[in-house]
Every structure is written in structure tokens, then in C-alpha cells.
Amino acid sequence: MAYRKKEGEHHVLVITNDSTVFLTDRWVSAFEMFGGRVTEVEKLVCDIEDICYVSFGIISGRFGFIPADYVVMPYKEVPSCKADYEALQERVDYAGKIRQFSGPIFDKIVVCVPKDMFAIIKDSLPDGKVIAVTNEIYKDECERRGWTYLPRVGARVGNENHQRILEIIRSL
Incomplete structure (x- = not known):
């Protein structure tokens, strides 16, 4: 039976990519595997969880787009440039999985x-629902598609964006 949202219930999906910082050499959930840049996004996910239902997905260099509770093992190749992201997309179609x-x-x-x-993933995302923490070159497209644009600050989210995202989610 399909899940049906209850009136007043809200759900948020958070998407990020992996990091070269692996916190263990054992099999653990993707949420527990990555340190470094992913830590900022994990903190955001934990704060969103205090407000509403949240799902967390990671674009992994080995497994493609996966829910963060999937168990993974460390791997050697972490995509870090446009050519790597394109090769990963060709191999596992992470944009299609996100769609x-x-x-x-x-x-x-x-x-x-x-x-x-x-x-690569922007055309897989629905109009009107996205909060994009990204480069300024996408600001106009975000506005055109009814998305919230927030400038990428530092490695991932930044404190101001973190607070702004929480405000937006509280207002749902």
C-alpha cells in the first residue's frame, strides 16, 4: 500500500555528494561514513528532523544516488570535477534516480x-520545490523555476544558509 501524507505533515529531501574523508574502513551507513564537507549537511539534516520528516540522499562515487541509511563500504574513487561527475552519471544515472x-x-x-x-541533476528536479545551495550562475534559473537560490558559501551550506533553510522549512 502506498504511503499517504497526513494533513499538515511535511517532508523534506536533502541531497549532497560524498567526500574524500571516510570516517571508518568498515561497512556502515552512508550517513556515518563521510566526514569533511558532508558534516555540515548532516548537521542541517539533524536540525530539519526536529521540524519535520526528512530524507537524506548522497550521490556516491561508487554507488550513485543512495539514501543515507544504505550501508556502504569505503571506496577509492571520489568524483571531484566536471569530467568525474559526467562519467559517474554515464555509469549509474544518478540524475535519473533522483528524478x-x-x-x-x-x-x-x-x-x-x-x-x-x-x-547534471537540475533537470531532474521538480519546479517550485527546490532550495538550491549552489553557484551564482544558477540564480536566474532558480528564480525562473520557482526555486529558492542560496549562494554556496565555503564547503557546503554555511551558517547563514543553514538558518535560512530552517526558516523556509518552518514556514511550510
Whole structure:
């Protein structure tokens, strides 16, 4: 039986990509595997969880787009440039998986990925629902599609963007 949202219930999807910082050499959830840049996004996910239902997906250099609770193992190749992101897309179609996963259940989709990866996934995302923490070159497109644009600050989110995202989600 399909899940049905209750009136007043809100769901948010947060999408980021992996990091070269692996916190363990054992098999653990993707949420527990990555340190470094992913830590900022994990903190955001934990804060959103205090407000509403949240799902967290990671674009992994080995497995493609996966829910953060999937168990993964460390791997050697972490994409870090446009050519790597394109090769990964060709191999595992992470944009297609995001399109399938980001269905109508989500009220907002927070995207925190590098600009070259954003270029690949942007057409897989629904109009009107995205909070894009990305490069300024996408500001006009975000406005045209009814998305909230936030400038990428530092490695991922930045404190001001973190607070702004929480405000937007509280207002749902």
C-alpha cells in the first residue's frame, strides 16, 4: 500500500555528494561514513528532523544516488570535477534516480552539490520545490523555476544558509 501524507505533515529531501574523508574502513551507513564537507549537511539534516520528516540522499562515487541509511563500504574513487561527475552519471544515472526518488511526497528538496554536478541533476528536479545551495550562475534559473537560490558559501551550506533553510522549512 502506498504511503499517504497526513494533513499538515511535511517532508523534506536533502541531497549532497560524498567526500574524500571516510570516517571508518568498515561497512556502515552512508550517513556515518563521510566526514569533511558532508558534516555540515548532516548537521542541517539533524536540525530539519526536529521540524519535520526528512530524507537524506548522497550521490556516491561508487554507488550513485543512495539514501543515507544504505550501508556502504569505503571506496577509492571520489568524483571531484566536471569530467568525474559526467562519467559517474554515464555509469549509474544518478540524475535519473533522483528524478524517481524526488516525487510528490516532498514539500521541499534541499540540494547542496558542486556547480558541475548541479548542472547534471537540475533537470531532474521538480519546479517550485527546490532550495538550491549552489553557484551564482544558477540564480536566474532558480528564480525562473520557482526555486529558492542560496549562494554556496565555503564547503557546503554555511551558517547563514543553514538558518535560512530552517526558516523556509518552518514556514511550510
